[in-house]
Amino acid sequence: MNITFAQYELVYNAFSFAIAVMGAATVFFFLSRSQVSPAYKTALTLTGIVTGVACYHYLRIFASWESAYAVTNGQLSLTGVKFNDAYRYVDWLLTVPLLLIELILVMRLTRAETIAKSTKLGLLAALMIVLGYPGEIAGDSGTRWLWWSLSMIPFTLIVVDLFVGLKSSIATQPASVRNLVSSARLVTVLSWCFYPIVFVFPMIGFTGGSATTAVQIGYTVCDIISKAIFGVLIFNIALRKSEAEHAS
Amino acid sequence: MNITFAQYELVYNAFSFAIAVMGAATVFFFLSRSQVSPAYKTALTLTGIVTGVACYHYLRIFASWESAYAVTNGQLSLTGVKFNDAYRYVDWLLTVPLLLIELILVMRLTRAETIAKSTKLGLLAALMIVLGYPGEIAGDSGTRWLWWSLSMIPFTLIVVDLFVGLKSSIATQPASVRNLVSSARLVTVLSWCFYPIVFVFPMIGFTGGSATTAVQIGYTVCDIISKAIFGVLIFNIALRKSEAEHAS
Numbered sequence: 001m002n003i004t005f006a007q008y009e010l011v012y013n014a015f016s017f018a019i020a021v022m023g024a025a026t027v028f029f030f031l032s033r034s035q036v037s038p039a040y041k042t043a044l045t046l047t048g049i050v051t052g053v054a055c056y057h058y059l060r061i062f063a064s065w066e067s068a069y070a071v072t073n074g075q076l077s078l079t080g081v082k083f084n085d086a087y088r089y090v091d092w093l094l095t096v097p098l099l100l101i102e103l104i105l106v107m108r109l110t111r112a113e114t115i116a117k118s119t120k121l122g123l124l125a126a127l128m129i130v131l132g133y134p135g136e137i138a139g140d141s142g143t144r145w146l147w148w149s150l151s152m153i154p155f156t157l158i159v160v161d162l163f164v165g166l167k168s169s170i171a172t173q174p175a176s177v178r179n180l181v182s183s184a185r186l187v188t189v190l191s192w193c194f195y196p197i198v199f200v201f202p203m204i205g206f207t208g209g210s211a212t213t214a215v216q217i218g219y220t221v222c223d224i225i226s227k228a229i230f231g232v233l234i235f236n237i238a239l240r241k242s243e244a245e246h247a248s
Numbered sequence: 249m250n251i252t253f254a255q256y257e258l259v260y261n262a263f264s265f266a267i268a269v270m271g272a273a274t275v276f277f278f279l280s281r282s283q284v285s286p287a288y289k290t291a292l293t294l295t296g297i298v299t300g301v302a303c304y305h306y307l308r309i310f311a312s313w314e315s316a317y318a319v320t321n322g323q324l325s326l327t328g329v330k331f332n333d334a335y336r337y338v339d340w341l342l343t344v345p346l347l348l349i350e351l352i353l354v355m356r357l358t359r360a361e362t363i364a365k366s367t368k369l370g371l372l373a374a375l376m377i378v379l380g381y382p383g384e385i386a387g388d389s390g391t392r393w394l395w396w397s398l399s400m401i402p403f404t405l406i407v408v409d410l411f412v413g414l415k416s417s418i419a420t421q422p423a424s425v426r427n428l429v430s431s432a433r434l435v436t437v438l439s440w441c442f443y444p445i446v447f448v449f450p451m452i453g454f455t456g457g458s459a460t461t462a463v464q465i466g467y468t469v470c471d472i473i474s475k476a477i478f479g480v481l482i483f484n485i486a487l488r489k490s491e492a493e494h495a496s
Binding site: 006009012013016017019020021023024027028031032034035071072073074 | 278281286289290293294296297300301304305308328329330332334335337338339341342346385
């Protein structure tokens with residue numbers, strides 16, 4: 001029991017913030033669907049589903065955090081109920097493949113390319129999450145390093161594919177959205193790189209309340225960037241492409 | 249324990265009123281989206297999201313207020329659970345940048361200006377809230393003054409930008425909405441000025457039940473003005489501009 005009351009509150013409020021952001025983003029994407037042309041509606045549906053699923057999981061994470069600690073007159077104590085961090089993996093297993101598919105859909109490649117890329121990146125993403133999970137729930141560093149290394153294989157393949165594989169496709173996008181597509185790809189890669197770093201914190205000596213606080217807030221910020229902010233980029237790409245195609 | 253039962257009930261009812269207002273406003277803005285032209289739909293989506301997020305946070309604030317006090321036979325006692333005023337900061341961190349973006353979107357500036365202004369004001373607003381938070385949760389006046397002063401820097405920059413920076417843009421608006429845009433800008437600036445004043449109440453000697461009541465009701469009234477009433481102005485601007493552009 002080494003987390004301070006201020007740290008407890010900060011994490012508590014960060015989770016509450018994430019619930020509000022993800023809920024707001026979901027409503028935004030679902031309403032905005034009507035503003036894009038039919039070719040991009042599925043991309044926006046998925047964007048809203050990703051943040052909606054994340055909203056649901058942050059409600060669960062928030063409740064789990066609340067039930068792990070008791071606050072009496074400003075004093076914090078452990079209730080004995082374990083904080084269930086695994087909700088994050090359940091969330092990622094569903095949302096990470098979907099948000100990669102969002103990006104592919106909004107690029108509007110040929111049907112064959114869309115199916116091939118969605119299947120490949122979606123499956124790699126699911127594999128990456130599944131391989132990370134046994135490490136996350138393991139106590140000892142050896143086991144954590146093993147699963148972390150295995151999970152890094154699909155992770156690296158996805159990042160390389162996004163950087164190299166999608167690069168040539170970006171050149172085929174209309175000029176008005178080329179920078180936005182590039183940003184969306186960059187936001188994905190950069191925000192993703194944070195996750196495996198957070199994962200190794202406990203294995204390289206970070207412990208105690210500050211580490212718990214840093215990990216929880218770190219994951220939360222990354223989720224907001226890679227789902228909600230990324231989604232706003234997807235919406236803008238879809239809107240501009242709809243306008244450009246309507247005008248032409 | 250110096251709040252009276254009447255004060256407790258007044259705050260309780262004010263929170264309930266805020267839930268109803270914010271919920272009603274959200275439904276109103278979402279339904280009204282269909283009445284404006286495509287250029288203004290995103291502004292109305294954001295307007296509804298701002299009040300929707302506020303509705304959610306007032307539900308949380310209401311529950312937190314209820315759990316902080318026990319009422320037995322008309323007698324009030326503290327339960328030991330802390331009233332979490334920080335929900336306000338979580339709310340503002342999300343809603344304040346969004347409502348500035350609403351105002352910018354409804355003005356329909358050029359795309360470059362819209363992005364530049366939204367980014368600048370949105371980031372300044374987030375910085376203002378983040379800098380206020382450590383002060384709000386601090387007990388001593390010195391710390392509160394420090395963060396209040398830091399938070400006032402982005403606050404001042406936003407107010408100056410709204411007053412000076414948007415002034416020239418107002419001249420470019422259609423005559424039928426010029427006064428409304430001016431009002432929206434004024435409502436923002438005036439309702440905002442109340443927040444830093446409420447913040448300093450405990451540092452200048454206001455304590456006890458009357459101060460708590462004044463702060464909670466003050467913030468609630470300000471939130472209703474700067475989100476719901478402001479939103480009605482945004483809707484009217486969007487509607488009139490849609491009509492004017494349709495006629496021309």
